[in-house]
Amino acid sequence: MARRSWAEPYKIKMVELIKMTSPEERLRAITEAGYNTFLLRSEDVYIDLLTDSGVGAMSDRQWAGLMMGDEAYAGSRNFYHLRDTVEEYYSYKYTVPTHQGRGAENIISQMLISEGDYIPGNMYFTTTRLHQELAGGTFVDVIVDEAHDPESVHPFKGNVDFNKLNALLNEVGAEKIPYVCIATCVNMAGGQPISMANLRQLREWCDNNGIMLVHDMTRVAENAFFIQQREKGFEDASIQQIVYEICSLTDAATMSSKKDAMVNIGGFLAMNDAKLYERACALVVVYEGLHTYGGMAGRDMEALAIGITESVDDNHIRARVGQVEYLGELLKKAGVPIVNPIGGHAVFLDARRILPHLPQEQFPAQALAAALYLESGVRAMERGVVSAGRNKDTGENYMPRLELVRLTIPRRVYTQAHMDVTAESVIDVMERADQIKGLRFTYEPEVLRFFQARFEPVN
Numbered sequence: 001m002a003r004r005s006w007a008e009p010y011k012i013k014m015v016e017l018i019k020m021t022s023p024e025e026r027l028r029a030i031t032e033a034g035y036n037t038f039l040l041r042s043e044d045v046y047i048d049l050l051t052d053s054g055v056g057a058m059s060d061r062q063w064a065g066l067m068m069g070d071e072a073y074a075g076s077r078n079f080y081h082l083r084d085t086v087e088e089y090y091s092y093k094y095t096v097p098t099h100q101g102r103g104a105e106n107i108i109s110q111m112l113i114s115e116g117d118y119i120p121g122n123m124y125f126t127t128t129r130l131h132q133e134l135a136g137g138t139f140v141d142v143i144v145d146e147a148h149d150p151e152s153v154h155p156f157k158g159n160v161d162f163n164k165l166n167a168l169l170n171e172v173g174a175e176k177i178p179y180v181c182i183a184t185c186v187n188m189a190g191g192q193p194i195s196m197a198n199l200r201q202l203r204e205w206c207d208n209n210g211i212m213l214v215h216d217m218t219r220v221a222e223n224a225f226f227i228q229q230r231e232k233g234f235e236d237a238s239i240q241q242i243v244y245e246i247c248s249l250t251d252a253a254t255m256s257s258k259k260d261a262m263v264n265i266g267g268f269l270a271m272n273d274a275k276l277y278e279r280a281c282a283l284v285v286v287y288e289g290l291h292t293y294g295g296m297a298g299r300d301m302e303a304l305a306i307g308i309t310e311s312v313d314d315n316h317i318r319a320r321v322g323q324v325e326y327l328g329e330l331l332k333k334a335g336v337p338i339v340n341p342i343g344g345h346a347v348f349l350d351a352r353r354i355l356p357h358l359p360q361e362q363f364p365a366q367a368l369a370a371a372l373y374l375e376s377g378v379r380a381m382e383r384g385v386v387s388a389g390r391n392k393d394t395g396e397n398y399m400p401r402l403e404l405v406r407l408t409i410p411r412r413v414y415t416q417a418h419m420d421v422t423a424e425s426v427i428d429v430m431e432r433a434d435q436i437k438g439l440r441f442t443y444e445p446e447v448l449r450f451f452q453a454r455f456e457p458v459n
């Protein structure tokens with residue numbers, strides 16, 4: 001049988017109307033927002049590709065789950081459903097719900113990190129690194145070099161470089177490394193997967209050195225899809241099987257369920273060690289809520305449990321990543337420089353190559369995201385020097401090699417025609433790229449500055 005194109009394995013039952021804006025309205029909106037797309041009102045956005053977080057469309061089953069919320073303060077039925085689902089699909093024995101991913105990051109960082117520790121990871125993520133630093137640790141990037149090169153077509157750019165990991169081990173010793181933090185489908189690298197072979201090797205390395213392995217499993221299903229497509233031996237494995245195996249190779253996990261699991265809010269910390277679970281329960285009551293709800297309503301835990309089962313469906317994930325690839329291919333065909341290979345949750349524009357006239361000090365990716373909004377009302381996100389922030393010790397800007405604009409595709413929300421319009425908009429912006437001006441700060445928050453910073457054009 002001939003291979004057919006991907007198509008969504010669902011049909012649309014309800015729609016949300018969106019507003020079209022004029023160029024004048026958009027100029028006013030982006031000026032008021034200080035050239036930061038995070039500060040735009042959603043009402044002023046036409047196609048919202050800011051993030052894939054909390055913006056997915058829930059299924060009718062998930063909506064039905066909301067009606068089954070057991071809003072007891074303690075021991076909600078939905079908590080037990082969630083806990084059992086996490087164990088069945090993700091292998092982890094103990095689950096502590098949190099209000100979202102960073103709630104889980106806070107708890108795991110406080111439990112495991114002591115002042116002066118080092119936490120190796122396959123590239124930083126903004127909130128993850130901040131919680132490691134707030135707990136007294138220092139993040140060390142041990143991802144393969146290819147991950148920092150937008151043009152490299154390495155199939156597993158999320159892999160760990162064991163030379164870097166061993167160099168750290170030799171320098172600081174195992175007692176200063178509480179755990180290795182491994183993300184599946186690495187966000188900041190462009191939605192790039194880690195291979196099962198690399199993960200298995202990492203498991204062995206951790207066992208040999210008595211170091212824990214913590215999994216940022218926010219986009220584990222998308223990682224599983226790339227393993228199924230690219231890694232020998234997994235052609236016939238289901239996404240569900242691959243996801244389970246990935247999780248089994250790790251000791252604990254933080255989850256932002258607003259991504260893969262397609263709920264609007266929520267997350268959890270999961271683990272296999274009973275003692276660690278006891279400590280997490282003691283901390284979650286301080287920062288989130290009782291250990292059987294964390295920061296979540298009963299109904300949200302129910303929708304999450306159902307979302308997990310839908311997220312590992314082979315047809316779902318093929319269409320999900322298929323849509324991202326569709327947009328990426330349109331841009332590639334038009335000669336727009338993007339991160340290769342195309343990632344799982346987003347297409348990343350290479351702002352360095354699109355705006356070669358702007359030095360990194362003038363925030364090319366931030367300027368490009370603002371220009372795209374002005375052009376068409378498409379909202380994207382900066383993932384470059386603004387997101388990278390400043391070194392906590394020296395106060396200097398981190399200058400990441402990747403200076404990117406992320407076109408993030410929400411799950412089950414937009415159509416192929418929306419992808420067409422997005423591509424046309426990006427291509428139009430490219431054509432007048434030399435007229436785009438750099439930016440400078442008018443307000444710079446101390447931490448996670450990209451969320452609320454304000455800018456003005458440099459003349």
Ligand code: F0G
Nearest residue numbers: 051053100101102125127187216218256
């Ligand atoms: N880890 C990864 C890899 C993430 O992408 C995110 C969130 C988090 C942790 C934190 O989870 O937002 O639920 O507290 N990423 C969003 C994004 C914000 O747009 O990439 P959270």
